[in-house]
Amino acid sequence: QVQLQESGPGLVKPSQTLSLTCTVSGVSISSGDYYWSWIRQPPGKGLEWIGYIHYSGSTYYNPSLKSRVTTSVDTSKNQFSLKLSSVTAADTAVYYCARTTPHGSWYFDLWGRGTLLTVSS
Amino acid sequence: SSELTQDPIVSVALGQTVKITCQGDSLRDYYASWYQQKPGLAPLLVIYAKNNRPSGIPGRFSGSGSGNTASLTITGAQAEDEADYFCNSRDTSGFHWVFGGGTRLTVL
Numbered sequence: 001q002v003q004l005q006e007s008g009p010g011l012v013k014p015s016q017t018l019s020l021t022c023t024v025s026g027v028s029i030s031s032g033d034y035y036w037s038w039i040r041q042p043p044g045k046g047l048e049w050i051g052y053i054h055y056s057g058s059t060y061y062n063p064s065l066k067s068r069v070t071t072s073v074d075t076s077k078n079q080f081s082l083k084l085s086s087v088t089a090a091d092t093a094v095y096y097c098a099r100t101t102p103h104g105s106w107y108f109d110l111w112g113r114g115t116l117l118t119v120s121s
Numbered sequence: 122s123s124e125l126t127q128d129p130i131v132s133v134a135l136g137q138t139v140k141i142t143c144q145g146d147s148l149r150d151y152y153a154s155w156y157q158q159k160p161g162l163a164p165l166l167v168i169y170a171k172n173n174r175p176s177g178i179p180g181r182f183s184g185s186g187s188g189n190t191a192s193l194t195i196t197g198a199q200a201e202d203e204a205d206y207f208c209n210s211r212d213t214s215g216f217h218w219v220f221g222g223g224t225r226l227t228v229l
Contacts (some may be wrong), residue, residue: 120168
């Protein structure tokens with residue numbers, strides 16, 4: 001059974017860098033069959049795709065966030081991570097990691113439960 | 122602003138059929154996927170590649186599309202289908218992904 005689990009600090013101060021990790025179980029990230037995405041949802045609002053990474057290092061990011069986003073993969077721990085710099089209150093959201101299947105039409109077929117990240121001083 | 126447009130609120134009587142739509146220029150070139158989200162839970166994929174259901178998704182969920190519009194149809198809506206529904210597809214560049222603003226479905 002494939003599972004994804006996000007982990008993070010919960011609270012970050014404005015202007016700092018948030019760091020989140022997604023631990024994957026049940027499938028190896030380095031199998032290469034999937035891409036691994038980050039998606040967020042501000043409280044009471046819709047979903048926003050942040051970006052994705054492949055174990056090979058290939059990445060694509062939302063143009064609106066690209067200048068502040070970095071993602072990485074740790075195949076030894078079967079994890080992938082997100083860093084978002086210079087955060088503001090607008091970055092307060094539930095952050096989800098999701099498996100992205102690139103067969104035919106791409107889609108997010110498995111999601112973590114999400115972790116709430118609040119930006120506040 | 123989202124490149125995919127959804128009606129914010131849709132309602133359906135219990136047991137009836139409802140269609141939730143998603144409009145955007147990128148849908149002329151790329152299939153949509155659909156996600157169901159209930160309060161406090163992560164989104165759940167219900168339709169991918171226009172009209173494919175993941176294992177475990179009831180057969181009353183189906184997808185379709187024509188031109189710049191993708192649709193999610195629930196045939197015989199149940200009380201447990203009350204949720205927010207989001208469409209997703211590539212944007213017009215083809216390199217990034219966008220979500221619709223979401224439709225809140227109420228089952229009366």
